[in-house]
Amino acid sequence: MNPNAPRKRTATACRRRQCALFQSRRRERGQAFTLIEVAVCLLIFGLLTGTAALSLRGLQRNVDIDAWVERAVQLDHQTRRRAEQQGRPWRVVVDLTQQSLWAEPVEELIDFRGAQLRVPRGWTLRETYTSGDQAAVTASTTATTRQVVLLCSTQGVMPTYALRLSNEHKQHRGLLIVGGSGQQIELQDEQTIENLFAALR
Numbered sequence: 001m002n003p004n005a006p007r008k009r010t011a012t013a014c015r016r017r018q019c020a021l022f023q024s025r026r027r028e029r030g031q032a033f034t035l036i037e038v039a040v041c042l043l044i045f046g047l048l049t050g051t052a053a054l055s056l057r058g059l060q061r062n063v064d065i066d067a068w069v070e071r072a073v074q075l076d077h078q079t080r081r082r083a084e085q086q087g088r089p090w091r092v093v094v095d096l097t098q099q100s101l102w103a104e105p106v107e108e109l110i111d112f113r114g115a116q117l118r119v120p121r122g123w124t125l126r127e128t129y130t131s132g133d134q135a136a137v138t139a140s141t142t143a144t145t146r147q148v149v150l151l152c153s154t155q156g157v158m159p160t161y162a163l164r165l166s167n168e169h170k171q172h173r174g175l176l177i178v179g180g181s182g183q184q185i186e187l188q189d190e191q192t193i194e195n196l197f198a199a200l201r
Contacts, residue, residue, distance in 0.1 A: 064120035065165065069175055071117055072101065072163065073184045076177050079103040080156035087154050094128045094163070096146040106151065119165065123173075127164040129197055131179075156182075164193060 033041075076092065082103075083090040089106045095116075102116035119125045128148045138149040152158045160179040166172045174187035174196060187193045 065123055065167075065171075065173055068117070068120050068123075069173065069186060072175060073177070075101065075103055075117055076158070076184070077182055079152050080158065080182055083152045083154055084156040089154055090152045092150045092152065092158070094125070094148045094150070094161075096125055096128065096148070097144065099125050123165050123167045125163060125165050127197060128161060129164075130159045130161045158182075162196060164197060 079090045079092055082105075086105070090103055091106050092101060092103050094101045098116070099119040100116040130148070130150065138151070148161075150158055150161055158177075158179050160177065162174060162176040164172070164174050170190075172188065172190045172193055174193035176185040176187070176196060177183070178185075187196065
């Protein structure tokens with residue numbers, strides 16, 4: 001019997017065990033993420049999150065201005081209705097300095113500015129133009145205030161007027177309210193708004 005045989009078997013078995021251990025470690029390594037892979041995943045996740053946040057912010061801006069335009073139209077309709085129901089003239093005040101508008105009775109000493117409709121954050125009320133009965137429009141510009149006052153008769157008739165808004169992202173919004181009917185036209189295209197205001201000037 002060869003005395004070296006058990007040693008050979010032991011060495012071969014040892015080599016097999018080492019090889020199996022090495023392969024199992026390779027398999028474990030292949031299933032785990034390296035630090036670089038984790039960093040790349042976090043970077044991609046951060047970029048996607050930032051893009052989503054910017055998109056949501058833009059969407060929120062649009063929702064805010066849409067709600068403001070709707071409330072401005074409601075303010076106009078309520079002013080006409082109150083003037084008719086109460087049998088006395090009302091007025092809508094557009095304050096370009098305070099970036100707001102409100103409605104109040106003409107011969108009332110109560111200050112209605114507490115119920116003013118402020119332009120949403122990020123937007124600016126740039127211009128107000130009127131056409132029709134200019135006797136029903138009063139523009140007052142001082143060192144501290146720029147206001148346009150639109151008179152509403154007891155029949156609920158106001159002059160036709162338009163409001164122009166824009167924001168820092170070069171988005172534009174125009175609102176035209178027809179004097180006799182109170183019908184509103186909303187505009188979002190900058191060129192169309194420019195043409196409208198050129199016609200009213």
